[in-house]
Amino acid sequence: MDRKYLIGISLIAILTLVVVENPLSDQYVTGLKQESLEVNGVSEPYDLTRKIKEEAKLREVPAQDAVIDTVWKATPGYNGLKVDVEASLQNMKKQKSFDEDKLIYKQIPPETHLPDLPxxxxxxxxxxxxxxxxxxxxxxxxxxxxxxxxxxxxxxxxxxxxxxxxxxxxxxxxxxxxxxxxxxxxxxxxxxxxxxxxxxxxxxxxxxxxxxxxxxxxxxxxxxxxxxxxxxxxxxxxxxxxxxxxxxxxxxxxxxxxxxxxxxxxxxxxxxxxxxxxxxxxxxxxxxxxxxxxxxxxxxxxxxxxxxxxxxxxxxxxxxxxxxxxxxxxxxxx
Incomplete structure (x- = not known):
């Protein structure tokens, strides 16, 4: 029993030595570290998406319906603005970081239009x-x-x-x-x-x-x-x-x-x-x-x-x- 135990300990020590001195294992460990860093920063796709969604809420402009104003009578509507999250994500994926200049907007039409008014x-x-x-x-x-x-x-x-x-x-x-x-x-x-x-x-x-x-x-x-x-x-x-x-x-x-x-x-x-x-x-x-x-x-x-x-x-x-x-x-x- 003691003999088998000693043999097992020796094999583990040899394998550990091989792995530590193997350059391929170094690359593997480095890769794990990089992935860990990306998970903690906005360069990881999930966090980048979350950041874009947060900005989208701040930048949204509601559409304005066409209305009959008491003074100005028929007043045309005006499109709202909304950040296109998916398009913005694709626009930032290459640099893997958030950039407000790369946000993509889409216009949101109102529900009531000028021709709808009396x-x-x-x-x-x-x-x-x-x-x-x-x-x-x-x-x-x-x-x-x-x-x-x-x-x-x-x-x-x-x-x-x-x-x-x-x-x-x-x-x-x-x-x-x-x-x-x-x-x-x-x-x-x-x-x-x-x-x-x-x-x-x-x-x-x-x-x-x-x-x-x-x-x-x-x-x-x-x-x-x-x-x-x-x-x-x-x-x-x-x-x-x-x-x-x-x-x-x-x-x-x-x-x-x-x-x-x-x-x-x-x-x-x-x-x-x-x-x-x-x-x-x-x-x-x-x-x-x-x-x-x-x-x-x-x-x-x-x-x-x-x-x-x-x-x-x-x-x-x-x-x-x-x-x-x-x-x-x-x-x-x-």
Whole structure:
């Protein structure tokens, strides 16, 4: 019994010596140590996933439903933001460590969209969307339109021109020039009447004739309506809605028909500038001479300029997505 015990002890000692002096065993032990370190740090996939999930909770921005505001009427919704955990993990796996710059976001749409709302005018875009839309009502001022189009092109800005039907009939080349430059066009009635007091049949006729002449002349189908002088009654809004047009108003007025000096017009607009602003203007000398500086100052406020269709879209713009961490702790014709 003692002899077997001694033999067993000797074999264990020999095997231990072989294992300790074997270089392969050294590599095995080193590997175990490295795995142990990875388990205790964020470089191990499980911990990296957990870290990304923790950050995702802090950075999530809820979507905003489109609503009828008591003051601003129909207000577009706005997509929320959420970290895509799996995509972010794949983006960080190679370096095996957390990097906030490698987080991948996905946009989450709201449950209620602008088309879901009842007939109601739009006075502004979503107040959290860093975009502004210039709307240009056209029934006269032909001599200023080419200069305004040139300025818009220079800055790669696209606006929405609301065209009077009678004006389109008399100036088809200018109407096509506006559309060919990439701008959006809308309905501004046919003969510029006071829509608030116009009988229902006449309202329908004004809108129908204008849509038809714009589509025949430019090829564009109209989906926005701007009542002349901003005058309307609820029935006018409902009639436009029945014709698949949402009524567009404004939140900032240039009052350019008063022929202000450019400095006065710019100060007036910039004093009231805000996210989601709709800026009303016309083809006038005041606006044509102010437009270049106005665009520059709006851009200096980190606001993008786009058409009404761009403004009311729920998608967050690129800069807004890039700044999402701060929010968690916030064109062309379309």
């Amino acid at each position: 007939a109601s005018p739009v006075y502004r875009g979503n107040p959290d969307k860093p975009m502004v839309s210039l709307i240009i009502n056209v029934a006269w001022g032909n001599e200023y339109i080419p200069d305004m189009l040139a300025t818009l092109k220079k800055h790669q800005v696209y606006a929405t021109f609301f065209l009077e039907g009678r004006w389109v009939k008399n100036n088809p080349d200018l109407a096509k020039m506006i559309v060919d430059a990439g701008h959006e066009v809308g309905n501004h009635s046919y003969s510029h009447p006071d829509m608030k007091s116009l009988e229902s049949a006449k309202v329908r006729e004004e809108l129908k004739k204008t849509n038809e002449i714009i589509e025949v002349t430019t090829g564009d189908k109209v989906k926005w309506f701007a009542p002349p002088s901003g005058s309307y009654r609820e029935e006018v809004i409902n009639i436009a809605d029945e014709m698949h047009m949402r009524t567009i108003m404004w939140s900032v007025d240039t009052i350019d028909w008063q022929k202000p000096q450019p400095s006065v017009l710019i100060e007036r607009v910039m004093r009231k500038m805000h996210k989601g602003a709709i800026v009303l203007m016309h083809p006038t000398a005041s606006t044509a001479n102010s437009l270049n500086m106005l665009i520059l100052q709006i851009k200096e406020k980190n606001l993008r300029l786009g058409t009404i269709s761009s403004l009311v879209k729920e998608e967050r713009i690129v800069e807004d997505v890039d700044n999402s961490s701060e929010q968690g702790n916030s064109n062309k014709k379309q």
